[in-house]
Amino acid sequence: MGMIRGMKHYQHLNIHEREQIKLLLSKGCSLREIGKRLGRDHRTIDRELARNSPPLGKRAYCPSNAQSQLVKRRIASKKGAKKLSDSALRSYVLGRLVRGWSPEVISGRLRKAHSRLLVSHEIIYQFIYDKTNKKERYWEFLHYGHTRRQFWHGRKSQGKSRLEIPNRTNISLRPVEANNREIIGHLEADLMEGKKSTGTVVSVVVDRRSRLVLLDKLESKGSKERIQTLINHLGKYSPRLARTITFDNGTENYDHERLIEALSCQTYFCNPYHSWEKGTVENTIGLIRSWLPKGTDLTGVTQADLDWVAYELNHRPRKRLGFRTPYEVVLEETNWGTSS
Secondary structure, eight states: OOEEOSOOOOOOOOHHHHHHHHHHHHTTOOHHHHHHHHTSOHHHHHHHHHHHOOTTOGGGOOHHHHHHHHHHHHHHHHHHTTGGGSHHHHHHHHHHHHTTOOHHHHHHHHHHTTOSOOOOHHHHHHHHHOGGGGGGTGGGGSSSOOSSOOEEOOOOOOOOOOOOOTTOOBGGGSOHHHHTTOSSOEEEEEEEEOOGGGOOEEEEEEETTTOOEEEEEESSOOHHHHHHHHHHHHTTSOGGGOSEEEEOSOGGGTTTHHHHHHHOOEEEEOOTTOGGGGHHHHHHHHHHTTTSOTTOOGGGOOHHHHHHHHHHHHTSOBGGGTTBOHHHHHHHHHSOOOOO
């Protein structure tokens, strides 16, 4: 990823900008067009509407109400800063940070459980990076362990050589239900490397819908071992868990047709140098790095170790799942469960 340092301090939308948003929406302008006219990122406009629009939809957005809500949130935030002085809440937050939960997940899970102890993710971040807590080094529990809060943008393509994979089907032909994450069974797969000199890698497979992750240790990046491992692991479960698999164009995927034959699933491939097209597995590897940082010698990592990491991730609440866990989503939608 390309990290942007020294970004300008974020400025909240003011009442004039909010009125302009309302006017431009009434004229049928897109979010990108509105952002361009206001000199704002279109995602800022999207968040503004998502946060402040009533059930009737974005067209019913009210600038004055949005401004009022901002004032209320600022007041609540100042009050919330004192909440981590509560020993029970602080113990809960620190206990989950140690397990690798992000501040957003901790906050969202408390709300989902209707707990009397509520705290925003921003307050948790403030607590982690508060100067008075510097000696505690709480930031080391975060996924990337930065000593200062970072802003991220984009991803650099990797300079891998191209390989003509036989009978590859482009990702553009992948079913709509896979693109929209409508049902489980549409997977993304990749390899996570450790210390380069060892050759040992980890096979990572993630379900786009539920974010359920399957991990396998491989002694090399050879295609035969990689594909056979996928067949062995996915073959244990219902065919509904492996409807499609999306790969990049690495040599380890050369024998993908064996998967089609063995599991009756369809394989798809990203465009060359477009690994972001399988962003779900890329992001999941980022989470796994909490346990297995870049450069780790994977030869000493056992399959049991990987099973434990997968278990932790599959039982971790996710914001995108409404703070349910991947395990809960799969269980609810298929009546099937796994601790893998």
